Amino acid sequence: MQTVYIIGVGLIGGSLAIDIKKQRPDIIIYGIDNNAHHINEALERGIIDKKASIEAIEKADLVILATPVDTAVMLLPMLLDRISDFGLIVDVGSTKSSICKIVASHSKRRNFLAIHPIAGTEFSGPKAAVPNLFHQKTTIICEIEKTAATLQEKALNLFATIGMRVRYMHPESHDKHIAYMSHLSHISAFMLGKTVIEKEKNERDIFDMAGSGFESTVRLAKSSPAMWTPIFKQNKDNVIDTLHDYISNLSRFKSLLENDDFDGIYKEMDETNYIKTILSGIQ
Structure with missing residues (x-):
């Protein structure tokens, strides 16, 4: 894995970026956010390496969708349209049924993994991002059987590297x-x-x-x-x-x-x- 694109560089997206950079300094992390101040702040704090646009995700090995859940549901089908056959998109929202249903019939459903890291604080924005937020925290993964096995492995290995525990669950549960x-x-x-x-x-x-x-x-x-x-x-x-x-x-x-x-x-x-x-x- 060489490139990670994070859409939404706030608390969760930013904290993931910090932990990925710490454990895998060889990975280039790109940030995408509709808030220009957030992108610039993430760059200044060294949370991301470069800023990018959604059009560039076709080059991504991994895309982390860390927007509010309504935005994630709207963006995901379009992101799957753009992702390469070898790229994976994960969303980190705290609701899973809606986002799984919206792409259930998408031709690239195999390129999506629905996850929910059970970690966070009451703060938001890049300034809220902290290291080790996910260490020894549980990450719920839904419908893993619908994600391509080689792409699952890419995500699971990364989660293990930053100290996450994994549990599997049905979206409705x-x-x-x-x-x-x-x-x-x-x-x-x-x-x-x-x-x-x-x-x-x-x-x-x-x-x-x-x-x-x-x-x-x-x-x-x-x-x-x-x-x-x-x-x-x-x-x-x-x-x-x-x-x-x-x-x-x-x-x-x-x-x-x-x-x-x-x-x-x-x-x-x-x-x-x-x-x-x-x-x-x-x-």
């Missing part, structure tokens, strides 16, 4: 699970932030009284609405199901409080404490 494990937590953070902003009119009070618990819980509310709105749109049905379950649990907690059932509250929290065992026990 991925989207259902990720709605609970990621999408719901972002909604919770945004709505917690909204509630506080609406009720605490004095910004100084928020700043002075926000402890580490509040800060860690609301952290994801700093995330980009431009990225997350399309995710909620593409995974709407699963997100609605998760909200139904979440609201049900909130309502139950409220009812326990209203009825002075503090034994019930203790029991709810004590049982939920088991989450720390799950999260600490999985290697």
